Amino acid sequence: LLPLLLTIAAAGCWGLGNMVGKAAGRIDMLGFVVWSALIPPIPLLLASLLLDGPGAIPLALSHLTIKGIGSIAFMAYIATLFGFGAWAWLLSRYNTGQVAPFALFVPVAGIAGAALFLGEAITEVEIIGSVLVFGGLLINVFGPRLRRRKPA
Known part of the structure; x- marks a missing residue:
């Protein structure tokens, strides 16, 4: 607890x-x-x-x-x-809603840094989780723009 x-x-x-x-x-x-x-x-x-x-x-x-x-x-x-x-x-300088989602990238950067600088092995679960987080960030950042461009 x-x-x-x-x-x-x-x-x-x-x-x-x-x-x-x-x-x-x-x-x-x-x-x-x-x-x-x-x-x-x-x-x-x-x-x-x-x-x-x-x-x-x-x-x-x-x-x-x-x-x-x-x-x-x-x-x-x-x-x-x-x-x-x-x-x-x-x-x-930016709206909190635009910046805050990038905090989700911190664990992904930590996993990558541990592998790069400390030689730690990245597991399959960590790769899948990182891809999901990165995909979610891409949707969050670029999704509204893509929806606006889509013809009715």
């Missing part, structure tokens, strides 16, 4: 963040994302100290690998700065 509740809470927080980004309007979204990134480390550090104890942080730092550094760099620069910056920029 706890993982389900945390997932629902995360979705709610993401929705609230989208509403704040949309309400901010046409501002420098990269700066917006950078400044907003200053807040999460505080509660995360407190949670780590509370749940894992103060010795966990030096232990984790002493076992840091190049793969771990690469993961941190990816999360900081690609996922956060580029991903959230581009997402917030799109939300500030």
Whole structure:
């Protein structure tokens, strides 16, 4: 039950963040994302100290690998700065209904990235799911245009 509740809470927080980004309007979204990134480390550090104890942080730092550094760099620069910056920029300029369906592409990109960068095998179910998601996005994006062009 706890993982389900945390997932629902995360979705709610993401929705609230989208509403704040949309309400901010046409501002420098990269700066917006950078400044907003200053807040999460505080509660995360407190949670780590509370749940894992103060010795966990030096232990984790002493076992840091190049793969771990690469993961941190990816999360900081690609996922956060580029991903959230581009997402917030799109939300500030386009109708939410036009942008939101592309969030469904995130798992597909994750599967592709895991295969490309980590050498993970893609299963048949993942391929079928990815094709369905991609097909749904194509219908969502191009369907209204195709319906308008269709002669009566």
